[in-house]
Amino acid sequence: MPINPALAHLEDRLLGRIPLVIGATGHRDLRTQDAGAVRVIGVTHYSSSAYDDLLVAMRDPRVQAVQIPYNPGQRAVESKVLPMAADLGLGVIVMRPFGEGALLTSRVPAAALKPLAAFGIRTWPQALLKWILSDPRCHVAIPATSSVEHLQVNASAGDPPWLGPDERAYIAQLAGHSS
Ligand SMILES: NC(=O)c1ccc[n+]([C@@H]2O[C@H](COP(=O)([O-])OP(=O)(O)OC[C@H]3O[C@@H](n4cnc5c(N)ncnc54)[C@H](OP(=O)(O)O)[C@@H]3O)[C@@H](O)[C@H]2O)c1
Numbered sequence: 001m002p003i004n005p006a007l008a009h010l011e012d013r014l015l016g017r018i019p020l021v022i023g024a025t026g027h028r029d030l031r032t033q034d035a036g037a038v039r040v041i042g043v044t045h046y047s048s049s050a051y052d053d054l055l056v057a058m059r060d061p062r063v064q065a066v067q068i069p070y071n072p073g074q075r076a077v078e079s080k081v082l083p084m085a086a087d088l089g090l091g092v093i094v095m096r097p098f099g100e101g102a103l104l105t106s107r108v109p110a111a112a113l114k115p116l117a118a119f120g121i122r123t124w125p126q127a128l129l130k131w132i133l134s135d136p137r138c139h140v141a142i143p144a145t146s147s148v149e150h151l152q153v154n155a156s157a158g159d160p161p162w163l164g165p166d167e168r169a170y171i172a173q174l175a176g177h178s179s
């Protein structure tokens with residue numbers, strides 16, 4: 001789970017403190033916090049078609065984190081969800097950082113990653129993870145992997161230095177999704 005350690009408040013909001021993330025429509029489940037069973041409540045949805053509902057759920061004062069898909073090919077959260085999360089001070093967990101693997105199917109040549117070497121980027125998955133974590137509104141990315149080797153590579157993307165707008169635009173271009 002690559003984490004952007006530059007964000008001090010992350011430790012309060014996320015590290016070791018989210019035992020459970022529940023769905024945006026799971027208001028019934030919010031009551032479990034009253035029973036002391038849950039310390040932090042988050043809301044999530046995987047589809048941009050549900051973001052209007054997600055935005056309503058995010059305003060619930062009991063909610064402290066939101067989990068959304070975000071990668072160079074899925075940027076719908078940039079218009080409303082990420083700005084509101086930042087305004088409300090919510091922790092942001094990014095799922096599907098590789099678009100369920102779709103962003104890893106075309107081979108990005110090593111030469112194309114050379115301009116990103118100063119940022120500790122050696123592989124395309126690292127570039128995609130760092131693209132996410134360099135947005136200060138995003139705190140954690142949760143790539144899925146069945147491989148320990150991939151896990152180690154992915155985890156190394158959680159260290160600074162962070163990318164600026166030019167490098168993020170370059171990676172989006174490499175991914176075939178220029179903004
Ligand atoms: N809350 C929700 O509604 C919700 C919905 C969907 C997903 N999720 C969560 O979001 C996370 C993302 O899962 P996801 O499967 O949807 O998409 P993903 O993380 O975008 O992509 C996973 C794919 O990337 C590959 N991969 C990972 N690291 C790699 C590396 N370093 N090099 C090459 N390939 C690599 C994996 O294959 P290998 O196994 O070969 O590494 C796997 O095929 C999961 O933790 C999932 O539980 C949550």
